[in-house]
Amino acid sequence: MTFQEMNPTIKFMTVTLLMFGLAFMYNPWTPLAVFIGTLILQILFSNVNWKRWGLFMVPFLFTALGTLWTTLVFGKETSGEVMFTLFGNDVTVENVILAATLSLRVLAFTALSLLFTLTTDPKRFVYSLMQQGKLSPKIAYSVFVGFRFFPILKHELMQLYETHALRGVRLETRLDHIRHVPNLIIPLLAGSIRQAERIAFSMEARGFTGEPRATYEVVAITRNDFLLASLLIVLFGVSVWIGI
Amino acid sequence: MLKSWKLKEIVLLAILSVVFAVVYLAFVHVGNLWAGLIGPIAYEWIFGIWFIVSIIAAYIIRRPGAAFLSEVLAATIEMMIGNAIGPRIILVGIIQGLGAEAAFAVTSYKRYDLWVLMLAGFGAAATSFAYTYVMGGLAALSPTYVATMFALRATSGMIIAGLGGKILSDLLLRTGALEGYAIARQGRVHG
Numbered sequence: 001m002t003f004q005e006m007n008p009t010i011k012f013m014t015v016t017l018l019m020f021g022l023a024f025m026y027n028p029w030t031p032l033a034v035f036i037g038t039l040i041l042q043i044l045f046s047n048v049n050w051k052r053w054g055l056f057m058v059p060f061l062f063t064a065l066g067t068l069w070t071t072l073v074f075g076k077e078t079s080g081e082v083m084f085t086l087f088g089n090d091v092t093v094e095n096v097i098l099a100a101t102l103s104l105r106v107l108a109f110t111a112l113s114l115l116f117t118l119t120t121d122p123k124r125f126v127y128s129l130m131q132q133g134k135l136s137p138k139i140a141y142s143v144f145v146g147f148r149f150f151p152i153l154k155h156e157l158m159q160l161y162e163t164h165a166l167r168g169v170r171l172e173t174r175l176d177h178i179r180h181v182p183n184l185i186i187p188l189l190a191g192s193i194r195q196a197e198r199i200a201f202s203m204e205a206r207g208f209t210g211e212p213r214a215t216y217e218v219v220a221i222t223r224n225d226f227l228l229a230s231l232l233i234v235l236f237g238v239s240v241w242i243g244i
Numbered sequence: 245m246l247k248s249w250k251l252k253e254i255v256l257l258a259i260l261s262v263v264f265a266v267v268y269l270a271f272v273h274v275g276n277l278w279a280g281l282i283g284p285i286a287y288e289w290i291f292g293i294w295f296i297v298s299i300i301a302a303y304i305i306r307r308p309g310a311a312f313l314s315e316v317l318a319a320t321i322e323m324m325i326g327n328a329i330g331p332r333i334i335l336v337g338i339i340q341g342l343g344a345e346a347a348f349a350v351t352s353y354k355r356y357d358l359w360v361l362m363l364a365g366f367g368a369a370a371t372s373f374a375y376t377y378v379m380g381g382l383a384a385l386s387p388t389y390v391a392t393m394f395a396l397r398a399t400s401g402m403i404i405a406g407l408g409g410k411i412l413s414d415l416l417l418r419t420g421a422l423e424g425y426a427i428a429r430q431g432r433v434h435g
Contacts, residue, residue: 012331012334015330015331016331016332016335019331019332019379023378023379023381026381059273059276059277060276062276062277063276066281066282066286067380070282070285070385071384071385074385074386074389075384075385075386095384098381098384099384101381102380102381102384105381109330109332110330112330113330113331113332114330116330116331117323117330117331122324125324136246138246138249138251138254139246139254139258139313139317142254142255142257142258142317143258143317143320143321145255145258145259146258146259146261146262146317146321147262147321147324149258149259149262150262150325153262153263153266185412186412186415186416186419187419188263189263189412189416189421190416190419190420190421191421192259192260192263193256193259193416193421193422194421195259196252196255196256196258196259197252197255197256197424199255200250200251200252200254200255200256201252203251203255204251208251210246210251
């Protein structure tokens with residue numbers, strides 16, 4: 001029973017539900033408990049590359065810090081005992097509690113997001129959305145086309161750099177390359193649009209009609225999916241209780 | 245809704261979403277670092293970037309749903325290629341897409357002038373701000389600060405997404421790559 005095997009649609013719905021619930025909690029303990037609880041569940045029921053986890057987490061530490069001090073400096077006026085003054089703004093106990101809540105909320109959101117993102121295979125997610133979520137196959141297969149498009153896009157970008165260099169654009173350092181990006185957007189997009197048209201023709205030529213179809217890979221719903229979903233919901237319930 | 249769409253229009257929608265998902269993700273990282281320094285307001289003035297695919301897709305394909313679907317797809321792809329905002333980003337995409345779509349629905353999908361595109365940018369800014377207000381707990385901030393945030397986001401939506409989206413699409417039209425789509429037919433009617 002792991003989060004990797006969990007049905008992606010159910011996982012998606014549960015995680016979103018928890019995040020929505022968190023938005024209505026205004027005490028620092030609930031988001032903190034959700035953050036820690038999510039970590040524990042992730043340790044128990046998935047094998048995650050923690051280095052990757054950390055890399056994803058770092059930018060959100062910045063956001064959490066930004067949220068913390070914005071809420072302190074630009075917080076709304078509240079009555080109550082003034083603890084200290086920050087850039088001319090009187091900070092009350094209530095302000096501090098709010099600031100802590102909002103920045104911990106950023107961290108809890110991120111932990112929940114990573115629980116989903118790092119354990120979900122995109123292809124399975126799209127299959128599951130098509131099979132359980134009644135997503136139109138036309139859209140689903142267009143998303144698959146989109147995925148296959150990444151290497152094509154990269155290849156085309158390299159080609160554009162080379163042709164522009166041949167015509168005398170100075171492209172030596174990495175900075176030169178980055179500076180040249182605005183000149184590449186239009187040709188890159190135009191090329192992609194032409195490719196899209198060709199891909200659509202070949203899909204039609206191979207008989208793709210967009211009707212519901214038989215699939216090779218079936219993403220089922222099992223009892224474990226409900227177990228994992230209830231674990232997350234219980235975690236939320238306990239966190240709310242801690243906050244009271 | 246999708247019955248009347250040609251397959252090539254849907255594939256175009258998906259490709260545009262992929263390209264802009266990469267752009268969106270790049271700007272999330274720009275915004276994040278910024279946000280550590282000057283707080284959540286860092287995102288506001290560049291927020292229009294995250295609405296642009298709606299305007300471009302609707303302007304090129306001109307079908308009901310183009311603005312909404314492109315934004316949702318871009319958000320989904322952004323999540324899959326590694327946006328740690330995770331599943332929440334799809335929700336954001338749905339909400340922003342609805343805001344942009346509303347502007348085209350109000351004009352019964354008949355007008356694609358600059359002001360409609362800018363209205364779409366404004367619509368996306370309005371709905372996305374309502375979402376930020378709830379999820380980001382903006383009620384905790386002073387009303388003046390919140391109003392400033394909204395004014396910045398709305399302006400950004402109208403200029404970057406509305407005006408920027410139109411300029412980009414018109415440049416693409418000039419390359420001839422859009423010959424098979426509604427935008428090219430419209431151009432011919434007006435000469």
